[in-house]
Amino acid sequence: MSTAITAPASYTARVELDRDSDNALVRLAREGNYEAFEKLFERHRQLVYRFAYQMAPRRDDAEDIVQEAFVRAYQNLGRYRDEAKFTTWLLRIVTNLCTDHARMTHRRQVLEQQEAGEGLLWMTVGDTDDPVANLEAQRRVKALRKALNALPTHHRTMIILRDIEERDYNDIAAILGCTVGGAKLRVLRARRALRDRVAPLIGEEKP
Amino acid sequence: MNYRDEDLIKLAFGELDETEAETLRKELAADAAASSQIGEYNWIKEGLSDLRPVPPMQYSTERLRDAILGEGLNVRKRNPLALILAWTPAGAFGVAAVITGVMLMRTGPESLVPANLQSETSLAQVAMQMDDLHRPLLAERAFRTLDDQVRASTEFKVGFAPVAEETAEPEPKDASPKVRFAAQPTRSAPAVRRETQRTLTPETPAAAPVMEVAAPETADAATEQAPPIVMIGSEDDARTGAPIATEVRFDANVVVGG
Numbered sequence: 001m002s003t004a005i006t007a008p009a010s011y012t013a014r015v016e017l018d019r020d021s022d023n024a025l026v027r028l029a030r031e032g033n034y035e036a037f038e039k040l041f042e043r044h045r046q047l048v049y050r051f052a053y054q055m056a057p058r059r060d061d062a063e064d065i066v067q068e069a070f071v072r073a074y075q076n077l078g079r080y081r082d083e084a085k086f087t088t089w090l091l092r093i094v095t096n097l098c099t100d101h102a103r104m105t106h107r108r109q110v111l112e113q114q115e116a117g118e119g120l121l122w123m124t125v126g127d128t129d130d131p132v133a134n135l136e137a138q139r140r141v142k143a144l145r146k147a148l149n150a151l152p153t154h155h156r157t158m159i160i161l162r163d164i165e166e167r168d169y170n171d172i173a174a175i176l177g178c179t180v181g182g183a184k185l186r187v188l189r190a191r192r193a194l195r196d197r198v199a200p201l202i203g204e205e206k207p
Numbered sequence: 208m209n210y211r212d213e214d215l216i217k218l219a220f221g222e223l224d225e226t227e228a229e230t231l232r233k234e235l236a237a238d239a240a241a242s243s244q245i246g247e248y249n250w251i252k253e254g255l256s257d258l259r260p261v262p263p264m265q266y267s268t269e270r271l272r273d274a275i276l277g278e279g280l281n282v283r284k285r286n287p288l289a290l291i292l293a294w295t296p297a298g299a300f301g302v303a304a305v306i307t308g309v310m311l312m313r314t315g316p317e318s319l320v321p322a323n324l325q326s327e328t329s330l331a332q333v334a335m336q337m338d339d340l341h342r343p344l345l346a347e348r349a350f351r352t353l354d355d356q357v358r359a360s361t362e363f364k365v366g367f368a369p370v371a372e373e374t375a376e377p378e379p380k381d382a383s384p385k386v387r388f389a390a391q392p393t394r395s396a397p398a399v400r401r402e403t404q405r406t407l408t409p410e411t412p413a414a415a416p417v418m419e420v421a422a423p424e425t426a427d428a429a430t431e432q433a434p435p436i437v438m439i440g441s442e443d444d445a446r447t448g449a450p451i452a453t454e455v456r457f458d459a460n461v462v463v464g465g
């Protein structure tokens with residue numbers, strides 16, 4: 001009489017989950033399985049795109065950054081260490097790319113701001129029925145976008161990571177390669193800098 | 208009341224504990240300036256949340272595939288050999304620096320100079336070690352350096368003191384105006400006078416003409432009228448069995464010592 005040995009359902013589920021985890025996909029991609037890397041891309045491309053768009057608020061630029069980020073990630077999968085989260089590692093690549101992009105396009109910054117200000121009107125801000133509230137929200141977005149784009153890159157990165165993308169301080173510290181205390185301090189300084197730029201506009205925008 | 212800007216920012220962005228936030232809010236109720244600041248930060252926080260929506264991305268998986276696979280890109284694997292090769296030149300440089308440092312500490316900077324470029328003293332020593340005293344040109348070359356005059360004068364001072372004694376014949380003062388003591392350029396005139404008086408015979412008048420002779424400027428000038436010097440070599444004459452003696456015209460050619 002033979003007895004079949006079956007694994008418990010929870011164990012099977014965990015194995016399936018592990019097989020589909022970022023680290024498992026990275027391992028497969030390292031071994032040459034490109035489909036595994038495409039899964040990683042599908043999973044995280046929105047995250048990368050959102051961050052890239054906030055840093056370089058033009059769709060074309062943001063998409064170029066996304067492509068470059070994933071190409072670099074693919075080429076450097078061998079350097080990725082499993083102890084860090086894959087998204088953290090990916091965001092570190094994107095942060096560096098965005099910083100480089102901001103340096104290169106510094107001369108075009110004024111034009112970009114104008115373009116971004118006009119291009120943001122499509123956004124679904126102020127979706128209340130109150131037209132006055134909608135108008136105020138649109139003005140605030142425009143003013144904040146302008147102020148954000150005028151910030152130095154390191155301050156802008158902190159505002160986007162913490163206040164727009166809502167990453168926790170541990171993540172930010174890992175992405176930037178600093179301590180949690182250092183990350184908190186940088187966020188604080190960035191918020192102050194943003195307030196200094198926005199304060200003159202607040203009086204105009206408030207009813 | 209002045210509140211710390213940091214606390215106001217934390218309160219506005221919801222990063223304070225509930226109890227701390229409640230306490231601060233109560234305190235701020237009576238402070239118009241701080242309340243205004245909090246209002247500004249709240250305005251920023253709400254505005255930043257409005258920035259979250261982004262336009263839809265049009266970048267496709269196919270485009271990425273083209274970008275990666277179309278260009279034949281591959282995953283770069285960490286190659287330990289490449290790492291070793293990259294650090295090899297730096298390591299070699301470090302080892303060379305350490306060896307140089309040790310050499311300098313042990314032997315001094317002369318060890319870094321090739322033997323044929325080292326000082327004239329060592330060249331002269333080499334010539335003497337070779338026992339090649341029949342090659343005066345080599346010795347002469349050895350002494351032709353910037354400070355050879357000082358060296359030569361020192362050598363002559365020791366080696367030719369008896370010669371000076373022999374030449375101290377009682378001569379008229381103006382008959383030998385060019386008798387010079389090449390070996391004593393650094394001595395003062397009184398010192399030369401005292402020494403000469405000691406070496407001269409008692410019959411020699413105290414006012415010897417030597418007193419009037421100035422110290423020579425160069426060794427060559429000093430040796431123009433020096434008596435010939437006979438050097439005895441190490442090789443023996445075949446006929447007599449005695450060492451070969453050679454007459455040297457100028458004493459600057461002679462290496463003294465060894």
